[in-house]
Amino acid sequence: MQKGKSNEVKVLCCTDKFKDSLGAYQIGEVVLRTLVKNFGNVQTVNIPLSDGGDGFIHAISQGISGSNNSKMNVKTHTVTGPLCNSISSEYAIVQNNLGRNLFAVLEMAKTSGLQLVPVNSRNPMNTTTKGLGELIKKLHDEDNISTILLGIGGSATNDAGLGALQALGVKTVLHNGEQPETLCGKHLKEIKSIDVSNLTISNNLEINISCDVTNPFIGENGAVHTFGKQKGLITKEQRDEMESAMVHVSGLLKQSTGIDVSTKQGAGAAGGIAGGFFAVMNSNVNKNKGHSVVLKSGVNVISDFVDLERNIKEADVIVTGEGCYDEQTAQGKVVSHVEMLCDKYNKPCVVLCGKNENLNSKSVVLELMSMFPFEESMNHTAKCIETIIEKNLHLFSRHINSSL
Numbered sequence: 001m002q003k004g005k006s007n008e009v010k011v012l013c014c015t016d017k018f019k020d021s022l023g024a025y026q027i028g029e030v031v032l033r034t035l036v037k038n039f040g041n042v043q044t045v046n047i048p049l050s051d052g053g054d055g056f057i058h059a060i061s062q063g064i065s066g067s068n069n070s071k072m073n074v075k076t077h078t079v080t081g082p083l084c085n086s087i088s089s090e091y092a093i094v095q096n097n098l099g100r101n102l103f104a105v106l107e108m109a110k111t112s113g114l115q116l117v118p119v120n121s122r123n124p125m126n127t128t129t130k131g132l133g134e135l136i137k138k139l140h141d142e143d144n145i146s147t148i149l150l151g152i153g154g155s156a157t158n159d160a161g162l163g164a165l166q167a168l169g170v171k172t173v174l175h176n177g178e179q180p181e182t183l184c185g186k187h188l189k190e191i192k193s194i195d196v197s198n199l200t201i202s203n204n205l206e207i208n209i210s211c212d213v214t215n216p217f218i219g220e221n222g223a224v225h226t227f228g229k230q231k232g233l234i235t236k237e238q239r240d241e242m243e244s245a246m247v248h249v250s251g252l253l254k255q256s257t258g259i260d261v262s263t264k265q266g267a268g269a270a271g272g273i274a275g276g277f278f279a280v281m282n283s284n285v286n287k288n289k290g291h292s293v294v295l296k297s298g299v300n301v302i303s304d305f306v307d308l309e310r311n312i313k314e315a316d317v318i319v320t321g322e323g324c325y326d327e328q329t330a331q332g333k334v335v336s337h338v339e340m341l342c343d344k345y346n347k348p349c350v351v352l353c354g355k356n357e358n359l360n361s362k363s364v365v366l367e368l369m370s371m372f373p374f375e376e377s378m379n380h381t382a383k384c385i386e387t388i389i390e391k392n393l394h395l396f397s398r399h400i401n402s403s404l
Contacts, residue, residue, distance in 0.1 A: 009316045010314060012319070013044070013319045014047040014048070014338055016323075016333070018323040018354055019054065020115065023055060024048030027352070027381075045311060045315065051153050051333050052151035052209075052212040053151060053298075056105070056151030060072070061074075062306050068097075069097060071097075072092050073095065079111055089135060093139075101143060112127065112164075112270075113156055114156040114230075125233075126185070127231075129159055129270075131164075131167075134167045137167055137200070137201055140205050151298055152274060153269070154270075159184060159185045168199050168200060171198065175192045176190070188246065189241070189245035204289070205281075209293060209295050211274050212269060213268070217250055217263070224243040246272060253280070259279040281293040299337040312341045313341075316399060317348050318338065319350045319352060320350075320351055322353055323354045325353035325356045351363045352366050354369060355367060355368075366395075371388055
């Protein structure tokens with residue numbers, strides 16, 4: 001096993017963000033700083049991860065920064081936010097050494113993300129993905145971008161992607177004959193027809209969607225019943241109403257594109273935007289114009305960019321984590337991927353989380369809420385992380401001392 005200089009033990013921190021409290025990079029800084037303070041002779045590696053949601057652009061940039069052949073430029077553009085207001089959204093363009101645009105990196109959370117909506121205003125009936133479509137159109141038409149890497153986790157929406165697709169030229173007509181300027185979740189049940197044949201973007205657009213989950217478009221494990229509550233659909237009646245609307249839209253998409261996304265793995269990601277884009281862009285009429293959408297595992301995309309498997313193989317101790325460690329973790333999330341690689345190379349894995357609801361975990365789990373109240377865990381996350389690690393140094397010393 002490779003060691004750092006002076007036979008140092010290598011500790012790798014590769015976490016996802018803790019939603020609404022602390023970013024992945026900041027978590028890694030706290031974890032590694034605390035271990036160095038207490039153990040001294042430790043080599044540290046901080047690789048912030050993302051499954052396609054918040055932090056996706058930053059995680060991709062970690063891989064790009066290690067390349068001699070390309071560079072990433074982060075920019076902003078004004079688009080329609082999730083609450084139909086104007087916002088400044090961040091995106092990135094990757095260029096080669098000659099300044100030629102290679103591809104763009106978009107993070108849906110920057111245009112339609114849950115963190116952009118105040119807690120008391122969260123309701124996917126009233127949110128839209130329109131801004132994402134506006135940004136895609138701008139990149140394709142003005143910047144001549146033909147390939148887009150799109151991370152779609154962390155959304156505040158459940159409009160099946162039709163808000164964004166409307167900005168690209170998809171025509172949605174309601175039963176009363178209206179064509180809403182900005183389509184939101186509340187409009188889904190009222191849609192009479194979807195016309196995908198006249199996109200307003202030029203030909204040859206390839207979108208690689210990095211999904212954070214494997215859930216289907218509809219059903220018990222679909223977009224609404226799995227994620228609706230955290231987006232603001234508090235009651236069962238609200239979720240049932242939205243589910244009925246998604247079933248309706250699934251049928252309309254099949255009718256207009258010939259593609260059934262109702263049970264497609266990953267189609268329910270980000271309120272169904274994965275399924276909506278997959279059906280529309282891969283329909284025969286748009287496929288013949290050179291358009292396409294591919295659904296990929298977000299964590300696998302990031303893992304390849306940052307060479308995660310090699311870093312885990314070379315590390316002695318690995319710390320990973322996420323805000324809520326639960327049954328969704330196994331459905332394409334960061335922690336389950338890291339755990340799988342640790343198991344492959346027989347590496348000790350410590351999972352750091354705000355709340356632990358995974359009773360079947362084989363990893364060592366450090367849960368903030370086992371020591372601190374909810375408010376303190378959310379508002380003073382860095383201090384809580386430092387404290388819980390120092391209270392559990394024996395878990396690390398066992399591996400660190402044996403590796404020296």
